[in-house]
Amino acid sequence: MKQSKLKLRCTEDYAVLYWDKPAAAPKGAEYTVSLNGEVIGRTDKTHFTIEGLPYGSTYRLEVASGSYCVGVETLQFGKEKRRVNVTAAPYFCKGDGKTLNTDNLQRAINDCRADDILYFPAGDYLTGALQLHSDLEIYLSKGAVLQGTANINDYSPRIPSRFEGMEMRCYSSLLNAGRLDHTKGSGCHNIIVRGKGTICGGGQVLAKKIIEDERARIKSFLDDNEELVKSCENDDTIPGRVRPRLVNLSNCENVWFSGITFKNSPAWTFHMVYCDNIQTDHCVFESEGVWNGDGWDPDSSTNCTLFASEFHTGDDAVAIKSGKNPEGNEIGRPCAHIKVFDCRIGYGHGICIGSEMSGGVEDVQIWDCDFANSLYGIEIKATPKRGGYVRGVTVRDCTAPRVILHSVSYNDDGEPAPEPPKFSHCWFEGLTLTGRPLDHDHIWQDAAPIEIVGFDCHDGEIEDITFKDITITKESAELKLGLCSGVNLYNVTLSKPSPSGEGVPAGPDEGRVDPGNP
Numbered sequence: 431m432k433q434s435k436l437k438l439r440c441t442e443d444y445a446v447l448y449w450d451k452p453a454a455a456p457k458g459a460e461y462t463v464s465l466n467g468e469v470i471g472r473t474d475k476t477h478f479t480i481e482g483l484p485y486g487s488t489y490r491l492e493v494a495s496g497s498y499c500v501g502v503e504t505l506q507f508g509k510e511k512r513r514v515n516v517t518a519a520p521y522f523c524k525g526d527g528k529t530l531n532t533d534n535l536q537r538a539i540n541d542c543r544a545d546d547i548l549y550f551p552a553g554d555y556l557t558g559a560l561q562l563h564s565d566l567e568i569y570l571s572k573g574a575v576l577q578g579t580a581n582i583n584d585y586s587p588r589i590p591s592r593f594e595g596m597e598m599r600c601y602s603s604l605l606n607a608g609r610l611d612h613t614k615g616s617g618c619h620n621i622i623v624r625g626k627g628t629i630c631g632g633g634q635v636l637a638k639k640i641i642e643d644e645r646a647r648i649k650s651f652l653d654d655n656e657e658l659v660k661s662c663e664n665d666d667t668i669p670g671r672v673r674p675r676l677v678n679l680s681n682c683e684n685v686w687f688s689g690i691t692f693k694n695s696p697a698w699t700f701h702m703v704y705c706d707n708i709q710t711d712h713c714v715f716e717s718e719g720v721w722n723g724d725g726w727d728p729d730s731s732t733n734c735t736l737f738a739s740e741f742h743t744g745d746d747a748v749a750i751k752s753g754k755n756p757e758g759n760e761i762g763r764p765c766a767h768i769k770v771f772d773c774r775i776g777y778g779h780g781i782c783i784g785s786e787m788s789g790g791v792e793d794v795q796i797w798d799c800d801f802a803n804s805l806y807g808i809e810i811k812a813t814p815k816r817g818g819y820v821r822g823v824t825v826r827d828c829t830a831p832r833v834i835l836h837s838v839s840y841n842d843d844g845e846p847a848p849e850p851p852k853f854s855h856c857w858f859e860g861l862t863l864t865g866r867p868l869d870h871d872h873i874w875q876d877a878a879p880i881e882i883v884g885f886d887c888h889d890g891e892i893e894d895i896t897f898k899d900i901t902i903t904k905e906s907a908e909l910k911l912g913l914c915s916g917v918n919l920y921n922v923t924l925s926k927p928s929p930s931g932e933g934v935p936a937g938p939d940e941g942r943v944d945p946g947n948p
Contacts, residue, residue, distance in 0.1 A: 525553015
């Protein structure tokens with residue numbers, strides 16, 4: 431049997447590896463990790479962290495599950511790097527939470543070479559927008575906080591960006607890398623930001639200042655386009671589109687964030703556009719109370735991987751995007767080869783594909799995640815005008831309140847595509863669906879655990895969707911199906927809760943469903 435390759439990232443004495451979950455691996459499968467033939471650990475996760483070994487050392491790394499070899503790889507730690515302490519000469523940054531460090535921090539970043547690590551000891555480093563560059567490593571120690579200000583002027587100049595599917599000039603984010611250009615590939619590469627520290631933004635305070643300032647700046651446009659304003663989510667939608675993110679990556683390649691806590695962004699937290707090979711692991715995302723407070727947003731990007739992370743967000747924990755009609759259709763850069771695994775949502779909307787997906791989304795793999803404390807669970811959505819496609823989505827061994835594939839009406843400005851969106855070839859296996867979403871007021875509600883409703887137009891059906899080995903943990907449940915075809919249900923079990931809290935199977939249902947209209 432052909433061995434699958436391990437995916438591995440490492441720096442001088444820190445390595446994180448992961449592997450795809452084998453097709454035959456059951457829930458709770460155990461993996462053994464060995465270095466040079468010696469077992470160093472066992473885990474029921476599909477990732478493993480190694481640290482504390484000698485600088486520059488090389489090992490034969492092997493992962494096995496029982497007698498099955500998952501993969502073999504060579505682990506090569508880097509040579510010891512020079513620590514550049516931002517509080518020492520010549521930068522003298524102050525971690526007192528009061529001193530504005532933007533200029534000194536930017537100078538330290540600019541001076542940092544490939545064989546350096548820019549080191550932040552514990553402290554609260556107040557700063558405005560910072561620009562990262564290629565071949566850069568930053569380490570935030572425990573207690574180190576990179577704290578963004580709530581001053582609009584600290585996020586100038588505006589830079590080419592993309593928000594809600596449209597390219598536009600937005601305020602600079604707290605951390606920025608690359609320059610947006612949909613006609614080109616990578617222009618910035620090899621960035622590492624890791625440690626045990628925090629990157630914190632100006633949050634809703636900064637967001638409200640920017641919205642009011644932008645509303646005044648474009649007052650004539652808003653007054654002349656009352657119907658457009660009315661069609662938006664609210665009066666803040668259009669002026670709110672220029673808000674910065676917390677981390678903004680544009681046309682970047684080979685970027686790794688590990689161990690970081692992201693807090694209090696003024697909009698989306700971690701946004702990557704036209705990027706490739708981005709890894710985020712062992713991170714915490716906190717944006718509860720932030721409007722549009724998404725956690726992790728790959729946007730027309732490829733080979734992006736997220737794992738071992740936790741979310742408490744004011745919107746989607748994960749939002750996979752590829753542009754909005756008509757611009758997204760014309761640019762035509764899909765979001766593809768996205769992996770999300772071993773993640774937990776403490777609160778948030780859930781994991782979402784769309785609604786900006788006009789450039790297409792394909793090959794999304796999700797496994798071993800707990801989305802139970804979310805509003806929507808696992809959601810694929812678009813407006814009838816979007817165009818584009820979502821296909822090749824696989825979700826395995828996860829817990830969620832529900833799975834939804836549907837048409838939505840919001841964020842629907844823009845000229846329609848010539849054809850409606852197409853959702854197809856989605857596989858859901860080994861899921862536990864509670865039918866109990868957690869709403870914005872942290873109150874549990876009842877909902878259909880499976881909802882599939884396509885687009886009410888010609889060729890607007892959702893098709894080829896399979897559910898296998900699904901457990902629904904409700905005394906009774908209604909599945910909502912309409913405007914879809916080729917929906918397959920195999921071994922769907924209604925599990926009646928017992929007094930002890932354990933499920934009692936209520937009987938499987940196998941078959942093929944070809945529903946028509948709702």
